[in-house]
Amino acid sequence: MTMMTGKQYRESIRRLKPEVYYLGEKIESVADHPAFLPHVNAAALTYDMALAPEFEELLSTTSHLTGEKINRYTHIHHSHDDLVKKVKMLRALGQQTGSCFQRCVGHDGLNSVYSITYDIDQKMGTDYHKRLVNLLKEVQSKDLMISGAMTDVKGDRRLSPSQQKDPDLYVHMVEKKKDGIVVSGAKAHITGAVNSHGHLVMPTAAMKAEDADYAVCFYVPVDAPGVIHIFGRQTNDTRKCNCFLDQGNVDYGIVGGEALIVFDKVFVPWERVFMCGEYEFAYELVERFATAHRQNYGGCKTGLADALIGATYALAQVQGTDRASHTRDKLVEMVHLAETLYCCSIACSCQGYALPAGSYMADPLLANVTKLNVTREVYEIARLAQDIAGGILATAPSEMDWKDARVGKYVDKYMKGVAGVPTETRLRLIRLLEGMTCGTALVESMHGAGSPQAQRIMIERQANFERKKRLAEKLAKIGEQPLLVC
């Protein structure tokens, strides 16, 4: 088997028995519980679209390891075309789901660990890359969905991993055995964790020699003993269980579905360990992963923005404001902002380059610029959508009252917009916009793939202020005057 359908994906995670908790309850089947269904649906679409003729050019490709046709989410980039197609794939998926489809984190993790294990082996004489390639072959042949688990809970941010009072505040090796290692700790905000097949766990920060036990990278199945998932709350999440229309985006929800993953003395066999103590490579791995993930955001968020702009335009029509000049101006501004983000992602892909392993990564400076813009412009797009939509976004009656025998007729009468368009249409658009602009989804744009300050740090590192200074000095006739500054 190579590529799964969405249905096969659902069946595959139904067979797994991960330990998952949500709202104080142990979840028996992630694939069937209403709290997780939107996230499962979105992930399933990454499988179905890869087999759909309209999208297979973006969502499928050829394995450089086996020559087999594979889902792009299991692919290692080997060209600029691969990098660009990833961004286009994300936009296409964003348009179809209007939400997060979760699979890119593990994809970026695989690409980052693929290249860093090669570099570690070159310097240290280890065999991590071969192990990673073996995992990759399995991921490709079984079309697995992998979560990328990087962010540690971090405790006191002023302290390094080994300085924390509680040693488990960063994932670390607690025991080294003949046949593997034992790890403890927790990873936070892990997108798609509960409906993945396994977790690719990576260190979260630069490490020093004293942090060597924290420089661990490994893979575990989602239902490995000791791996515990605590699913996070989202805005209006109980609507998943008792509403339909009020969910807004019924099929795919509002964001990816994040969990806290606890590793309670989890055993990892050596063949699934890809870094164990090589602390000097931790930062490079973080930077490559961050670059790969930040590259994405002008793709997926632009796809979401396409749907959001469409919803805003449609609601303006329903409310009779679509021809107002200020509405047109704001809609144009939303498009301008969205396409600017897309330009950023395409640019950092085109300016990407090959690594010693032969795989490609996006340009780090431009990828960080992409994500930093997303932390601002997605909010601005949402603000404009709310501006056009009006206060009704925050005050509309519930679908229960709209269906109520006593007051339903009033809701229907007074919530109506232009004649000829059912009130239900207006309520559906309001709820879709509410989900996309009023809660958890926005925070994801701010902190997903790292907080704005993380991008600023990487931008500063890449900025090359000295060369810019030399350019200015030449123009201002300061000091030595080279013919050209190169």
Added chain:
Amino acid sequence: MSKNSRQVKVALKYCGSCNPRVDLSRIARHLSKVAEEREDFQLVPLSENDIDVVVILCGCPRACGNKEEVRARAKRSLFTAGESVNRQAVPETQLPMAVEQELVRILDS
């Protein structure tokens, strides 16, 4: 290519220098100096025929100059890409020497 054979033709090719992260002309000046000292190779324009080695100088990792049609102009090639030589990381201060060493390795091979 032995030291006693005819002077080896080495050509330089720049990526275009849109936004270089390193000083490429410093590498070129260094190679020019080395060519004078060693006398077993000469720097020639890329347009010449029978070029032995092309040194492709790219200002960033994107390595826009490292194209097949450029490499095909010579029997052998090496390239810089920002702070690297043939994809091996090299700090900017050591780039001229690292390029020289790689070129000498080719000349002596």
